[in-house]
Amino acid sequence: MNIHFIAIGGSAMHNLALALHLKGDTITGSDDEIFEPSKSRLDAKGLLPETFGWFPEKITSNLDAIVLGMHAKADNPELLKAQELGLKVYSYPEFLYEQSKHKTRVVIGGSHGKTSITSMILHVMQYHERDVDYMVGAQLEGFDVMVKLTLDNDFVVLEGDEYLSSPIDRRPKFHLYKPNIALLSGIAWDHINVFPTYENYVGQFKIFVDSIVEGGSITYNAEDFEVVKVVQSSQNTIRKLPYYTPNYSVVNGQTFLETTEGELPIEIFGKHNLNNLAGAKWICQHMGIDEDDFYEAIATFKGASKRLEKIAESKTGVAFKDFAHSPSKVKATTQAVKEQYTDKNLIACLELHTYSSLTPEFLKEYKNTLDAADTAVVFYSPHAVEIKKLQPITEQQIADAFQREDLIIYTNPAAFKAYLFSQNFENKVLLLMSSGNYGGLNFDEVKTLIA
Known part of the structure; x- marks a missing residue:
């Protein structure tokens, strides 16, 4: 073509x-x-x-x-x-469907966790030399490209984004894939510029569940109240399969997953990632990978790029970079790092960078999201607000939203960088959460702080 x-x-x-x-x-x-x-x-x-x-x-x-x-x-x-x-003009998801309409389509949806779950599935498939087509929203170790399409593969694994398809197609991408096998990881209001009310946002996931082909299945996070409501209320003739966070323990900074064969040390950590792992396990089983083979493969999974990515480590300090920006992701990521490093002081830095996070009426969703951190820092650029043509927000609005009296707030990139580089990171964990770069922060320079 x-x-x-x-x-x-x-x-x-x-x-x-x-x-x-x-x-x-x-x-x-x-x-x-x-x-x-x-x-x-x-x-x-x-x-x-x-x-x-x-x-x-x-x-x-x-x-x-x-x-x-x-x-x-x-x-x-x-x-x-x-x-x-x-x-014929296709949107991105329309074309993906056109290329995969004769395959078994596995679609991973949810406000959070979909990239990680898709990445886990693909890692397991590659580990066991099962060739599948795919589309994932992050660069994965051992994968040259983020999209693979062939004429021969039976399965295609698609990360199901709820954002709009194209400038002339205002439907969410994941409405167009018509999955045979689907997963729903969680629902937490996001993309306020497109979905101005919580109810409108949740409605997109109802449409997603109803778009699953007749006789297909939805594997869903039974610990997410909104997900359970959406799935159980659907009249679609599909199998509904719940999953739960597995038992695990953290010993001296190492996470162990409890399995029928005993405790399995794994590279990823945090309750949200263990929950993601449970969902990935069930999807892999639908695709022909048994539980033991899944565990063997997942033990070597180190995570997707920018998802709790370890960028530096010394004998006493460690630094992570994470794509977290929505409230639910920020809270889960901060809690995960603190749980993993209980003996270290956690400095959590969040950049408010997206349209939603810079909208005054959405800010209240960040209440208590940084409470697990010993030191909490929020950075935002008034220039970014101006570029996005949004209503200006003040430092007081930020402070009121997060409900943390000792919150440190920066609006100047140079001042934020100066703060970081003035810190002693001995026996500390630095967590940088953003979909941006803090106004031009060089992450290679940040790595030198952990020595």
Whole structure:
């Protein structure tokens, strides 16, 4: 097929372009700007546009399909030309479904944990040399690409994102996959710019459960009240299979999972990750991996990129970087690190970076999320608020939201960096939680603090 990508430089888009190129399709693309690592990865395969910008002349009747990324606008010149020519324009999830409609589709949904669970499943499959197609939202150790599509594989494992599909398709991505096997890990209000009320957000997960094909199954976190309500209220004729956090213990900074064969030391830690592991185990069993084989493989799983990623460690100190930004993720991650390192002082730093986290009415959702930390720091950039054209927020609003009297708040990147570099990290754990970079913080420099 001849396929053109409008906004090829996005994280998901460039990975899909690479996957289709490896499958043998002819790929072209455009974008007005492309950053690393997308730029180098596209360039290595000869897919990097020669010139940045939008070029309607690239859109011809010779194209079999157009894939439209979220970064593009509804009035994009290339999109308008494609519509004028009557070409088929797919959103990213629409195209993934088109490529996998004859496969068994395994879709992992939830406000939190979906990347980790998808990563665990793929790790186990690779460990046991079971070849599957996939799409996951993080770079995994041992995997060259984040998307893989073949003609032959029976299974495709898809991370089911609830965000919108494209500028002209306002449906959440995971509504389009029609899973045979699905998992729902948790529901906690997010993406307030798209789902302005909690009820509206929860409604998207109801649609997801109802989209499972007849006779399929939903494996769900029975410890999440909202998940249980959504699944049990569904009239869809599917199997409903609950899972629970397994028993585990933490001894001298090492987590042990209780199994029928005894205690198994594992690399990941935290109650939320053990809960994710339980969900992944059941999905792997649906895919033909028995429990013992799952445990053998999961013992070597070190986590997905940016998910509780250890960036530095010394004899007395350790530093983690985590993608956590929504309230539920922040709370779970902070608690997990403190539980793992009870003998160390935890300095937890959160950057408010997303649209939701910088919205005054959403801030109250962060109440008590940093309570497990010995020292809690919040950073946000008034410039980022301005760029997103949001209502300004004050330090007092932040303090009122988190309900922690000793909360430290920074709005200046240089001041935040100076604070970090003034700390003595002996017998301490540093946890950096953000989907951004604290206004330009160099994480390689941060690593030198843990010596």
